[in-house]
Amino acid sequence: QWPPAWPPPPLNLILHGIEIDPHRASVAQRALVNQAQVTQHDIRVALLPPCAAIVRLDVLMYLEEGDQFRVLQKAAAALEPGGLLLVREADAGAGLAFRVTRWSERLLEILRGRLRNRLHYRSATQWGGLIESLGLSVGVESMSVGTPFANMLFVARKSPTPELKPQFCG
Numbered sequence: 825q826w827p828p829a830w831p832p833p834p835l836n837l838i839l840h841g842i843e844i845d846p847h848r849a850s851v852a853q854r855a856l857v858n859q860a861q862v863t864q865h866d867i868r869v870a871l872l873p874p875c876a877a878i879v880r881l882d883v884l885m886y887l888e889e890g891d892q893f894r895v896l897q898k899a900a901a902a903l904e905p906g907g908l909l910l911v912r913e914a915d916a917g918a919g920l921a922f923r924v925t926r927w928s929e930r931l932l933e934i935l936r937g938r939l940r941n942r943l944h945y946r947s948a949t950q951w952g953g954l955i956e957s958l959g960l961s962v963g964v965e966s967m968s969v970g971t972p973f974a975n976m977l978f979v980a981r982k983s984p985t986p987e988l989k990p991q992f993c994g
Contacts, residue, residue, distance in 0.1 A: 834876065842870050867895055872902035879910045882975075885929070885943045892944065893954060900958040906984035909960060910977060912967055917947030918974035925973045948976045955980045 826833065839860035843849035849864035856862060863870075867883065868891050878899045884892045899909055914925045922945070929943055946954070948964055955962045960980040967975040 842867050872898055874904050875902050875907060876904055877908040877910070878903060881910075881912045884911065884913055885945055887944065889944055889946075892946075896955060897958055900955075900960055900980075900982065903960075903982040905982060907982045909955070909980040909982075911951065911955065911980065912975055912977050913951055914945055915948040915951075915974045915976045916945035917949065921968065921972060921974035925975065928973070948978075951976070951978055959983070 839856075841849075841852060841856070841860055841862040842865050843852060843862060844864065844866050846864045849862050852860075852862040867880075868887065872878070880895070880899065884895065887895060896909075896911070903909060914922060914929075916922050918925075926943070926945065930941060933939075933941070933943070952962045952964055955978055960982055963979045965977045965979065967977045
């Protein structure tokens with residue numbers, strides 16, 4: 825459901841998804857035929873065109889902390905003025921709810937055949953600070969109401985006007 829406080833979405837959206845797993849990318853492309861383009865690629869190296877909006881759902885936890893920063897940095901740079909970045913990640917500071925989230929993600933990783941624990945979490949405060957450090961304004965909303973999990977949605981916006989950089993003459 826589109827939040828009533830948000831401006832209406834553009835009518836002529838061009839949707840592009842990036843998925844690292846070739847099988848999942850293929851399934852998604854077949855499911856979204858004529859609605860979105862889904863390509864098999866690694867978001868750590870994928871080029872991003874200028875975008876009005878970027879969505880990262882449950883992706884960053886699979887990346888090392890340095891890669892998390894670089895992926896977010898690339899997203900912030902690709903956003904057009906006034907652009908929107910939506911990031912959903914678990915809140916590592918959420919106590920028992922986070923432990924339930926972490927256990928369920930770990931179980932999914934084992935079921936996928938990935939036995940080494942390669943998940944990297946941050947607290948909501950850390951995620952918000954990281955996104956703000958990229959020059960975006962950030963709001964946070966719970967995505968876990970009615971569930972045992974600790975997922976948060978970070979709603980970040982790029983300033984609608986380009987930042988003016990001071991020029992020194994002399």
